Amino acid sequence: MNQTATMYLSRHAEGRPPSSLKHPAGVLTAAFVSAGICLLVWHTLPGALDSLNRMIWGEYVNAFPAWMPQVFNMFFLIYVVGSLFPFLFFVGLILLPDRTPVKNVSLPFVSIIIPSFNEQANIANCIESALALDYPAYEIIIVDDGSSDETLAIASEYDVSVISMGGNRGKAEALNHGIEKAKGELIFFTDSDSSLDPMVLRHLVGGFTEPSIGAVAGMVLPKHNSGYLLKMQMLEYLYGQCIIKVAQLKSGGAVSMCPGPATAFRRSVLMEIGGYRSRTLAEDFDITIAMLELGYRAVYEPKAVAYTSAMTSWKGLNKQRLRWSRGHLQVYREHRGLMFSTIGGSIGMFWLPWSLFFGYGSAFVEMAFLVAYPLLVIFSLQPLLFLQLGLVYMLILECISAVQGMVPLALARKLTPSLAFATFTTQPYRIFLSYRRIVAYMQEMQQRQNTW
Structure with missing residues (x-):
């Protein structure tokens, strides 16, 4: 029996695993x-x-x-x-009923940890939103990971704790350094390019209704949705949270990822896990799965909202999504023992395998069609008819995708005319994401160096 299974069974020798199927x-x-x-x-x-x-x-x-x-x-x-x-x-x-018990939760002291690296354009806004939170007792810790701009100087102007790492040592080490200095029973993490809803801490803390809940994830939304790229990211974020996260929570009582801009952990759970690890580019995904392997649960609270600075250029998005895709592949590799396993409940049995094989497998299928289609047009006896026929089919597919995109918009009450129209134009964005997943897969096969 492997170490993960031994640790899990030792924690749950009595009763069923907390993340087994709820319905x-x-x-x-x-x-x-x-x-x-x-x-x-x-x-x-x-x-x-x-x-x-x-x-x-x-x-x-x-x-x-x-x-x-x-x-x-x-x-x-x-x-x-x-x-x-x-x-x-x-x-x-x-659509399954929510059987989560409603309990009054005390409001313990919370430590807010904000890692930063060259964020002089955003750090002030982030700190000011954190200082304006509606919560009785908390501290703010800024961990500067060797910024070469004015991030450290700007953060030092505020009434918060500022820690300098003295050099760029990576996000995971910056987070762990913040954890060492934190005094709170609960530790809330956010990113330095994010801003927080004033009620975010109250909603997250209210999610710790049971000892088995090790973390509560909030909702992350782009700050703006003007322009094609921002609209596409808004649709993507909403689908991932209003559909995927809620489906995970309703089916198995846990979610598979706690996002960096809006997550609270029990300090004791972080200590048991051993903190964040630098072995992947997706430290938030990695630590969530590590927590699930220990028998704890991560739940989702959509009322706890953080607003992130989404990418406004294809170049920036390209770099970000390559890093995310590589990081996810690294997490799948590190936690491959959880695949199709009852450890972690529905996350291990279904959600992780689905996200790996569907997310990356569909990218290869889509790219194969995009390569094959022009060849079929060129070498067919009637290329113009073939091209016209293909365009009709693609238009129908885009309409089907639009319907799927409008559902999370409606659930989040963000079904505006501009976003509704954007759901009909997602094909270029999906092709881009598929291409980046394939590139990420190739780079992982070549074992390229990790960078933050």
Whole structure:
């Protein structure tokens, strides 16, 4: 038996694991209903697509080679079912009843740790939002990780504790240094480019209703949503939190990742884990999974909101998502023993394998189609017809994606006309993310050096 399993079983020799399925019957019902709808789509969609082609092209549809519509129909079915099943399944999960007990929780002293590195443009706003929190007792600790700009000088102007690492030693070590100096029973982490809702601490602290809860994650949203890139990131953040995180919580009572800008941990749990580790580029994901392996739970509180500075340029986004994708792959590798394991409940049995194989597998499938499609256009006997037919299918796929994007907007009450329209333009952004995941996979295979 491996060390993780031994530690887990020693903590839960009595009773069931805290992150086992909360609604077994409900989860199975959601899975069967989603599968049934997808099977219905699989059997009826080819005929509907054929009728659509005849409606659009009329007598010209007979000019298509027989293989041409068949190629598109097959890809269309795979794409629709591959994206439709998880979406329907997750929506089914978020509709499950919430049995989390409502308890009055005391308000202990909280330490806020803010690591920073060359954040002179954002650190003042972050500190001021932290100083304005509606909470009776807390301290703020700024850990400067060897900034070469004015970050340290700006932070020193405020009534907060400022620690200088004396050099760039990495985010994980900066966080651990802050933990060593912290006095709070609970420790709240946020990023230096984020700003906090005044009630964020009260909502996070209120989530510690049971001893088995080791961390409470809040909601992270971009500060602005003007411009294509910011809108795409807003849609991405909302889907990941309003759909994925809520589905995780409703199905197994735990979430798989506590975000850096808005998470509170029990200090005792951090000590038991051994703090943050520098072995991955996704230290927040890594420490969450390490905590789950010890038998604790991480829950999600959407009322606790932090606003982050989302990327406004493709260059910045490219660097960020490459780092995130590599970090996630590193976490999957470090915690591979949790894959398909009952340790960690539904997170190990389903959510981690799904995020790995679907998240990265679908990227390779999408890139393969994008490479194959131009070749098929060029070498087909009727390239113009082939191109026109493909564009029609892509338009339909974009409409299906738009519906999936509007659901989290509605759940978050952010269904504005501009964001609703943006859900119809996500294809370029999805292609970009798929490409970065593939590059990240290649770099991990080559064991490139990690950098913050």
